[in-house]
Amino acid sequence: SVVLASPESKLFPEADDKVDLAMVKVLDELRIQIYLNCPFKRANRQCYLDNEWKSIEKVFWCYRAPATSFMEKNFSASLDEKKRIIVNPFFQIEGFTNIFAVGDVTSLQEVHN
Numbered sequence: 446s447v448v449l450a451s452p453e454s455k456l457f458p459e460a461d462d463k464v465d466l467a468m469v470k471v472l473d474e475l476r477i478q479i480y481l482n483c484p485f486k487r488a489n490r491q492c493y494l495d496n497e498w499k500s501i502e503k504v505f506w507c508y509r510a511p512a513t514s515f516m517e518k519n520f521s522a523s524l525d526e527k528k529r530i531i532v533n534p535f536f537q538i539e540g541f542t543n544i545f546a547v548g549d550v551t552s553l554q555e556v557h558n
Contacts, residue, residue, distance in 0.1 A: 447476075450483035450492050452515055502543065525552045 449456070449472065456472075456479060457465045472479060484493045491498045516524065523531050523539045530546040531539040532553060538544045 448478045448480065448494070450480040450494065452483055454482055456481065527552075 455462075455465050456469055460468070469479060480492075480494050492501055493499075516530070517528065520530070520538070523541075525531055529552040530550050532546050532551045533539065534553075536545045536547050536551070536553075538546055
């Protein structure tokens with residue numbers, strides 16, 4: 446099963462409520478479980494779901510650029526001087542094999558053809 450967990454109180458904080466609810470509805474139709482206000486423990490690779498800490502096998506962490514205070518607090522060793530997430534060529538966050546980052550939040554240079 447797919448679980449989408451966010452430390453935010455809304456799934457898409459930058460979107461207005463109508464857009465946020467529409468996106469949540471689409472994810473719900475895809476049978477994706479959504480958890481909001483979900484703390485994450487970096488050291489233990491655990492997330493607080495259903496009133497208990499659960500181990501996570503794979504994490505796809507979604508944030509908008511620039512890195513939020515959450516990233517700075519919990520993943521500071523994985524950020525470069527411009528607060529971008531340091532990843533390897535497989536998009537794994539530096540120091541992790543099961544946490545990935547893609548897009549403009551990463552330190553990878555964009556390739557243009």
